[in-house]
Amino acid sequence: MCVRTVLKVIVLLVGASAFLVILHLGPAGGLGKRRQVLDVLSLADGSRLCLLQFRNDHWLEAYTVALYRLYPDETTEATLLGFEDSYWWFGKLRRCKDNDLIHVKVWGHVACLYNPGSKETFWPGGDFEPRKPSRDRTGSLARDLQRYKQKP
Numbered sequence: 075m076c077v078r079t080v081l082k083v084i085v086l087l088v089g090a091s092a093f094l095v096i097l098h099l100g101p102a103g104g105l106g107k108r109r110q111v112l113d114v115l116s117l118a119d120g121s122r123l124c125l126l127q128f129r130n131d132h133w134l135e136a137y138t139v140a141l142y143r144l145y146p147d148e149t150t151e152a153t154l155l156g157f158e159d160s161y162w163w164f165g166k167l168r169r170c171k172d173n174d175l176i177h178v179k180v181w182g183h184v185a186c187l188y189n190p191g192s193k194e195t196f197w198p199g200g201d202f203e204p205r206k207p208s209r210d211r212t213g214s215l216a217r218d219l220q221r222y223k224q225k226p
Contacts, residue, residue, distance in 0.1 A: 112165030151207035
C-alpha cells in the first residue's frame, strides 16, 4: 500500500472513532452539564413535564434519563426512563393528536408514552412493565428548574 492510502485509512478510522464518541457522549463529549433539560411541556392542570438527562460518572454508562412532573405547589414526581444510556439526541415531549397521551421521543421515534391522567409511563411493544412515578415532596427539583422557561 502506498503512503496516501495508509493516511486515508488512518484519517477514516480516527474520524469514525470521533463520530462514535460524540454519538454516545453527546455534542460536548460528556464534558458538558451534568444535568440537561431536553424538553419541557405544560399540561392542562398547570403542571409541567420535564425530560431530563443526567451524566453518569462512567463514560461507558453515560447517561440516566428521567421524566419529571412538576406541580404548581412544587411537589415533583419522577419516572426513570433510561439508565446507562447513550446521549438522547433530539429528545422531545409531544402530545398525541388522537388521545391524551404524551409521546417521549428520541431520534424522532417514540421511546415511551406517558398518560397524564393515570400518571403511568409505558413502552410500545411491552419491552418494559408500565411504571408509576415516585413522589418527591421536597420541591428541590422544582426550585432547581425555575430558571428554565416554560414551553407552550
